[in-house]
Amino acid sequence: MTQTAHRLTAFGPDFPFPYDRWLEHPAGLGQVPAEAHGREVAIIGGGIAGLVAAHELMRLGLRPVVHEAERLGGRLRSEAFRVPGEEDSQVIAELGGMRFPRSSAAFFHYVDLLGLETAPFPNPLTEAAGSTVIELGGQAWYARTLEDLPALFQEIAQAWDGALDSVLHLSALQEAMRRRDAAAVKQIWDELVPAWDDHSFYEFIASSEEFSRLSFRHREVFGQVGFGTGGWDSDFPNTMLEILRVAVCEFDDDQHLIRGGVEQVPRGLWAQPVDDAAHWRPAPPWRICTAATPGARSPECSGPMTDASASSTTPERSAATTRCWRPASPGC
Numbered sequence: 321m322t323q324t325a326h327r328l329t330a331f332g333p334d335f336p337f338p339y340d341r342w343l344e345h346p347a348g349l350g351q352v353p354a355e356a357h358g359r360e361v362a363i364i365g366g367g368i369a370g371l372v373a374a375h376e377l378m379r380l381g382l383r384p385v386v387h388e389a390e391r392l393g394g395r396l397r398s399e400a401f402r403v404p405g406e407e408d409s410q411v412i413a414e415l416g417g418m419r420f421p422r423s424s425a426a427f428f429h430y431v432d433l434l435g436l437e438t439a440p441f442p443n444p445l446t447e448a449a450g451s452t453v454i455e456l457g458g459q460a461w462y463a464r465t466l467e468d469l470p471a472l473f474q475e476i477a478q479a480w481d482g483a484l485d486s487v488l489h490l491s492a493l494q495e496a497m498r499r500r501d502a503a504a505v506k507q508i509w510d511e512l513v514p515a516w517d518d519h520s521f522y523e524f525i526a527s528s529e530e531f532s533r534l535s536f537r538h539r540e541v542f543g544q545v546g547f548g549t550g551g552w553d554s555d556f557p558n559t560m561l562e563i564l565r566v567a568v569c570e571f572d573d574d575q576h577l578i579r580g581g582v583e584q585v586p587r588g589l590w591a592q593p594v595d596d597a598a599h600w601r602p603a604p605p606w607r608i609c610t611a612a613t614p615g616a617r618s619p620e621c622s623g624p625m626t627d628a629s630a631s632s633t634t635p636e637r638s639a640a641t642t643r644c645w646r647p648a649s650p651g652c
């Protein structure tokens with residue numbers, strides 16, 4: 321346990337481990353016995369989870385073989401479009417994940433490793449958005465900040481913040497998370513689970529003193545306009561603990577986009593040389609061995625060679641792919 325205050329990260333009830341410190345540790349994530357070095361490990365799925373695993377297994381001295389049924393990147397998929405009539409234009413559209421909270425420290429560890437540029441996501445009422453239009457029942461309001469909106473919206477925001485704090489101890493939980501104090505997080509969370517696990521988000525809103533003082537219209541508008549990224553009424557039937565998890569970990573706050581498309585993160589990890597591997601030394605130029613048959617073992621480095629983009633942008637092909645590295649010591 322440490323008492324130092326950190327910035328808030330997803331060190332929370334369900335991840336009570338400081339992943340950011342672990343990832344940054346100079347000794348790496350761990351070690352495998354030398355006799356296991358070079359051993360093949362199958363990874364099913366080349367989404368961000370599989371490619372992070374492959375990157376880290378490679379660093380440990382193992383030989384990851386990624387089996388991907390469709391296309392590397394999975395649900396992190398960015399497509400470039402040309403604006404009609406503007407030949408040189410290029411617009412990146414995110415078809416999957418697009419906004420990433422700064423509290424997701426492990427995700428940003430890899431973003432930073434790849435040297436990718438980020439920018440604040442233009443969520444409602446943020447500086448990045450510039451201005452926001454809220455339209456409800458035929459009435460529209462234009463605002464740059466919450467303060468530009470009528471009192472109704474400010475009352476809702478205050479009720480939401482107040483109820484989270486008074487009923488669910490949000491500030492105390494976040495303070496314990498900033499201190500990386502897993503025992504204190506657990507103590508608060510253990511009291512909340514029996515009280516709230518079987519209660520919905522809407523029950524929380526309806527029963528809280530803060531919202532009870534306000535009109536039904538306040539609840540309705542809260543459901544439609546929500547907090548953070550927008551309306552939450554489709555989540556009203558879900559357990560309040562799931563919503564609390566989002567609020568307490570600030571998953572809906574301070575979100576960033578990746579300039580040029582988030583797909584650069586999985587693609588970048590795939591292409592990134594691993595120069596601190598326990599066993600391998602890179603054999604430039606990077607070469608990819610592919611086996612085009614689903615489930616086939618990848619051939620050794622003498623097999624057909626393609627480059628990373630060619631092997632991974634062929635969505636219809638199932639491929640087992642592995643990058644080729646030379647063992648650091650002869651005879652492995």
Ligand SMILES: Cc1cc2nc3c(=O)[nH]c(=O)nc-3n(C[C@H](O)[C@H](O)[C@H](O)COP(=O)(O)OP(=O)(O)OC[C@H]3O[C@@H](n4cnc5c(N)ncnc54)[C@H](O)[C@@H]3O)c2cc1C
Nearest residue numbers: 365366367368369387388389390394395396416417418419
């Ligand atoms: C529209 C949309 C918007 C989203 N918005 C956000 C957002 O704003 N912020 C955010 O943080 N998250 C967002 N997400 C969620 C985020 O994209 C996912 O949580 C994340 O990309 C999942 O990564 P993964 O590696 O776990 O799984 P996936 O990306 O799903 O990767 C799994 C891979 O495994 C492959 N596969 C599956 N079965 C097999 C098999 N049997 N053999 C071989 N390959 C297989 C699949 O083809 C896929 O490529 C969004 C998702 C979607 C769809």
